[in-house]
Amino acid sequence: MESVFRRGAREGVRDFLPLSVGLVPWAVVTGIAMRSIGLSEIESLGMNLLVYAGTAQLGTLPLIAAGAPLWLIMLTALALNLRFIIFSASIAPLFAGRSGAERLASSYLLVDGVYAICAEKALKSGDAQWRWGYFIAPSIFNWVMWQLFVAFGVFGAEFVPHDWSLEFMVTIALMVMVLSMVRTRPMLVAALAGGLGAVLLRGLPLRLGVVAGIVIGIGAGFVAERWQQRRGAA
Amino acid sequence: MIEGAWLWLAFVLMSLTTVGTRGSFILLGEKGRLPPVLQRALRYAPAAALSALVMPDLLLDGNELSLLNPKLAAGLVVIGVALRWRNPWLPFIVGMAVLLGMRKGLGW
Numbered sequence: 001m002e003s004v005f006r007r008g009a010r011e012g013v014r015d016f017l018p019l020s021v022g023l024v025p026w027a028v029v030t031g032i033a034m035r036s037i038g039l040s041e042i043e044s045l046g047m048n049l050l051v052y053a054g055t056a057q058l059g060t061l062p063l064i065a066a067g068a069p070l071w072l073i074m075l076t077a078l079a080l081n082l083r084f085i086i087f088s089a090s091i092a093p094l095f096a097g098r099s100g101a102e103r104l105a106s107s108y109l110l111v112d113g114v115y116a117i118c119a120e121k122a123l124k125s126g127d128a129q130w131r132w133g134y135f136i137a138p139s140i141f142n143w144v145m146w147q148l149f150v151a152f153g154v155f156g157a158e159f160v161p162h163d164w165s166l167e168f169m170v171t172i173a174l175m176v177m178v179l180s181m182v183r184t185r186p187m188l189v190a191a192l193a194g195g196l197g198a199v200l201l202r203g204l205p206l207r208l209g210v211v212a213g214i215v216i217g218i219g220a221g222f223v224a225e226r227w228q229q230r231r232g233a234a
Numbered sequence: 235m236i237e238g239a240w241l242w243l244a245f246v247l248m249s250l251t252t253v254g255t256r257g258s259f260i261l262l263g264e265k266g267r268l269p270p271v272l273q274r275a276l277r278y279a280p281a282a283a284l285s286a287l288v289m290p291d292l293l294l295d296g297n298e299l300s301l302l303n304p305k306l307a308a309g310l311v312v313i314g315v316a317l318r319w320r321n322p323w324l325p326f327i328v329g330m331a332v333l334l335g336m337r338k339g340l341g342w
Contacts, residue, residue, distance in 0.1 A: 025322040038235055046242065050249040055280065059287050060248065064236050070244050073236075077248040079283040082276045084255035089268040092259040100261075107257025165333055168305065172329040174288045175309060176316050181281040194282030195289030202290055202297065210286050217282020222275050 008125075008133025016117050016138035020145055023113065027146050029173050030054050031153020036166035037065040044154045048147065052108065056080040058173050065167070068207050079214045087115045094122055094131055102132075109139040186228060190221025304342045308333040 002010075034044035034057070051057050056077040063073050087110060095103050118135055125131045160166055182188040194217025201209040236244055259268070292309045293299060300306075312329040336342045 022322055025326070029326060039241075043241060047245045047248075050245045051252055052249070053252045055284070056248060056252065059284060060244075062287060062291065064241070064244065067235055070236075070240065070247060073244050074247040074251060076283060076287070078251040078255070079279050081251045081255040082279040084252075085258045085268065086273055086276055088256055088259040089273070092263070095260050095263075103260050104253075104257065107253050107260050110256040110260070164330070165337065166330075168308070168330060168333050169326060171288060171291050171305065171309065172312050172326050174284050175312055176325050178281055178284045178288060179313060179316050181284070187278065187281050190278035191281040191285040195285035198286035199290050199293050199299070202294065209290070210283075213286030213289075214279065214283045217286060218275055218278045221278030221282065225274065 004127055004129040005133040008127075008130035009137030010133075012118055012122075012134035012136075012138040013141050015121070016114060016141065019113050019117055020138075020142060023142070023145060024149050026054055026173070027149030028153040028156070029169055030057055031150040031155075032157045032160070032166060033058060033061055033153075033170045033173065034150075035154055035157035036169060037061050039064075041154055045151060048150045048154075051077070052143070052146070053077075053081055053111075054146075055177060058170055058177075061167075061170050063207070063210075066207070072207055072210065075211060076214075083112075084110065087112075087119070091115065091119050091123070091135075094119075094135060097128055098132065102136075106136065106139070109136070109143055111139070111142055114138050114142055186221045186224035189224035190217045193217045193220030304333055304336040307336065 030048070031044065034047060035041070039047065047057060059080045060073050060077050063076060088107075091110070095106060098106070114135070118138055122131045122134045125134070157166070178191050182191050194213045196213075197216035198209050198213030201212045203209070204212060288309075292306045293301070295303050308329050311332045312325045315328045316325045
């Protein structure tokens, strides 16, 4: 007889499986990208284990390559990870009754893909065991896949000629990520304002232009949303 | 380039932001609640941050604004490809091909 936990786990992985296929190129690219800016194999695998957040990893690579100050790298990683606070707030009820260790592990493992596919269905379930299996199994599955294919990219990067400007893969990856986000007009405004702000304020000391760009982008997106709502209401 | 112990310190600091943001409410338990205004503002952070990292890379040559450079050209092609086709490999293959073609083939 299958336990409720295992049934949840099996259904979670099954629901997550189609999306996980799309993850493979990202993992491979992230692996190659880390090597392309000059990280060693060990450093790349270490970053991947410790940080385990593709967007933050790719986003901070240009800063690491440029030798930016640590606080700027951390602040940028924080900005790229801020969305998780929203996910965390909405998914938190799922962990009622779970131990501190399980919560900590879940905090490390929570990724966009699993959240997008599994959060709603898990939150609707009244069975704590099923819910836990339905969240944790695809989360672990995603972790294994990610580590595996990033390693594939890390070791595969060896075989690409050095004068191929592979660091441009980072730029391509970041662009594709922005494009997938700008589905609404306020989001587009936020991206354009953030980017142009960073370009125009590039003269600021300590590469503060990036931080200024982020703040300008958030503000612009928020204002655009307000404006859109007001126009919609009128 | 950041190297050695500083690099590992950077990784640890970044990992704190990963676990810190993902765990914010999971670790707090059910006590916390996010104000809706903040929640809406936070939504724009990733797009703003990614763009703030990418656009200088595409639009600047050194520290000068440059609208005619191979990276921007390849970048525009990438945008077109990513919007038109859903294949996740394609933007990387086409983008790299355009950049390499211009740099090596045309010596740009």
